[in-house]
Amino acid sequence: MKKKTAGTGSVRSKNGSGNGRPRPDVDDVQRYTDAYFLKSKQVVGRFGDMTATYAVFMRRPVIYAGRPTVDWLRQVAEQRQVTFEIDERHREGDWVGAGDPLLYITGPLYHLVDLETLYLQKLGAACVAAYNAYSMCKELPKVAFLAMDARHCAGLDMAELMAYAASVGTAAAKREVGAIGFIGNATEATAHFFGQSRGLGTMPHAIVGYAGSTLRAAEMFVETFPGESLTVVIDYYGLEITDALRVARRFSDLAADGRLSFRLDTHGGRYCEGLDLQSSYAILDRSAPEAIRRYRTDAELRVLVGTGVTAAAIWHLRQSLDEAGFPKVKIVASSGFSPQKCRIMASANVPVDVIGTGSFLPENWAETYATADIVEYDGRQSVKVGREFLLRHRQR
Numbered sequence: 001m002k003k004k005t006a007g008t009g010s011v012r013s014k015n016g017s018g019n020g021r022p023r024p025d026v027d028d029v030q031r032y033t034d035a036y037f038l039k040s041k042q043v044v045g046r047f048g049d050m051t052a053t054y055a056v057f058m059r060r061p062v063i064y065a066g067r068p069t070v071d072w073l074r075q076v077a078e079q080r081q082v083t084f085e086i087d088e089r090h091r092e093g094d095w096v097g098a099g100d101p102l103l104y105i106t107g108p109l110y111h112l113v114d115l116e117t118l119y120l121q122k123l124g125a126a127c128v129a130a131y132n133a134y135s136m137c138k139e140l141p142k143v144a145f146l147a148m149d150a151r152h153c154a155g156l157d158m159a160e161l162m163a164y165a166a167s168v169g170t171a172a173a174k175r176e177v178g179a180i181g182f183i184g185n186a187t188e189a190t191a192h193f194f195g196q197s198r199g200l201g202t203m204p205h206a207i208v209g210y211a212g213s214t215l216r217a218a219e220m221f222v223e224t225f226p227g228e229s230l231t232v233v234i235d236y237y238g239l240e241i242t243d244a245l246r247v248a249r250r251f252s253d254l255a256a257d258g259r260l261s262f263r264l265d266t267h268g269g270r271y272c273e274g275l276d277l278q279s280s281y282a283i284l285d286r287s288a289p290e291a292i293r294r295y296r297t298d299a300e301l302r303v304l305v306g307t308g309v310t311a312a313a314i315w316h317l318r319q320s321l322d323e324a325g326f327p328k329v330k331i332v333a334s335s336g337f338s339p340q341k342c343r344i345m346a347s348a349n350v351p352v353d354v355i356g357t358g359s360f361l362p363e364n365w366a367e368t369y370a371t372a373d374i375v376e377y378d379g380r381q382s383v384k385v386g387r388e389f390l391l392r393h394r395q396r
Contacts, residue, residue, distance in 0.1 A: 022072040023157060024118065026079040033117040044110045052109040053376035054116070055101045055383075055390035060367050062127035063134050064090040064102055065168040068161060069122045073105065073115070082111045093130070093172035101390055102127070102370070109377075116372050124370035125158070125362055126165040132360040133169025135339040137181040139346040140355070141173065146200055147185035148334070149358030156189075163190035166360055170194075202231035202263050202332065202356070209236060214243035215250060222251065229259040231332055235266045240273045240313075241320045248326045261330040261353070264309050264317060268335075272313035274320075280305035280312035284348060287315045291348035303344040309335040311348035318351040332356060338363070 024032055070086055077084040084107040090096050147166040153159040163185050170181030184200035191199050203221055211217035218232045232247050234240045244262045254260040266272045284292050304311045321329050330353040337357035362368045375383045375390050383390055
């Protein structure tokens with residue numbers, strides 16, 4: 001039974017052909033598709049067309065984020081003046097098991113055979129990124145996330161797919177556990193996926209270096225953006241606690257109103273100010289004892305008590321702010337917040353308000369490969385040996 005897609009709206013590229021349609025345009029298909037598909041099209045053109053049905057699947061569990069693929073296929077069908085029947089087997093944002101067909105595409109083989117390269121490009125990575133974003137939001141449902149992936153993407157098309165994927169993963173986590181999820185992202189071009197009109201972000205380290213001190217950087221931002229909330233990055237000089245308290249005292253009105261935040265981005269080569277391994281253990285022993293008393297791998301321990309932005313560092317900053325009389329100041333954390341890091345942070349019940357991350361991007365690119373196989377020719381079921389699980393009659 002065909003399921004209607006629910007959730008986010010259509011994906012329309014604003015940076016490609018200039019006509020507001022998904023890329024590439026139908027006239028560019030030949031340039032970007034695999035040569036053996038082009039040769040296959042010539043064979044079909046010579047010996048006669050038939051109706052074919054493709055099954056599209058992935059080899060790992062994902063969150064379905066097929067809208068970019070479906071939008072593009074519909075655009076091509078319209079431009080070629082043909083009809084494609086697109087049978088989406090899952091709603092946008094649904095969990096899909098490994099090998100479970102994501103969708104079936106039926107239409108004239110002559111007009112489908114040269115599209116496989118391009119629609120698979122749009123599908124696999126988006127589904128994996130959506131899965132990662134969903135996992136992160138589910139682990140930390142009370143934390144707001146910012147999608148800071150744009151600078152890690154390989155071009156504008158990938159940036160659009162990844163932002164869309166984060167919005168799909170967020171919607172799934174909201175439905176399942178009531179998560180806050182991703183509330184915005186870094187760039188204006190894709191902010192609409194999160195209900196925003198512009199990109200969101202804090203001050204970069206470069207402005208702190210430019211200003212000559214963390215406090216002066218904060219003052220410059222307040223003078224430049226009067227009336228706005230203030231988020232200050234505090235690790236530039238290795239004085240996370242000292243500089244945070246200095247800024248909080250300078251802008252005590254913002255701190256009291258809950259409009260002051262500090263971003264912790266300590267790099268992995270050193271500990272947050274005031275911490276070492278022993279004191280990190282001590283902080284977690286007081287604040288989240290169960291997190292360090294269960295069996296932990298070395299990688300998990302690094303997230304808890306190692307260098308960089310750890311659970312101990314976040315607890316240390318929170319306690320320092322509270323003891324100094326700034327309980328309403330918020331904490332923003334960044335630096336490698338992958339699904340795994342979020343899971344460990346959740347186990348330590350870290351008092352973080354916002355996480356900025358691009359680490360929902362697929363880590364193992366080989367896992368993003370979507371695959372398509374023809375399973376019917378003019379209604380006759382036929383698929384290569386070993387892929388019988390794709391036949392439509394096997395689906396529930």
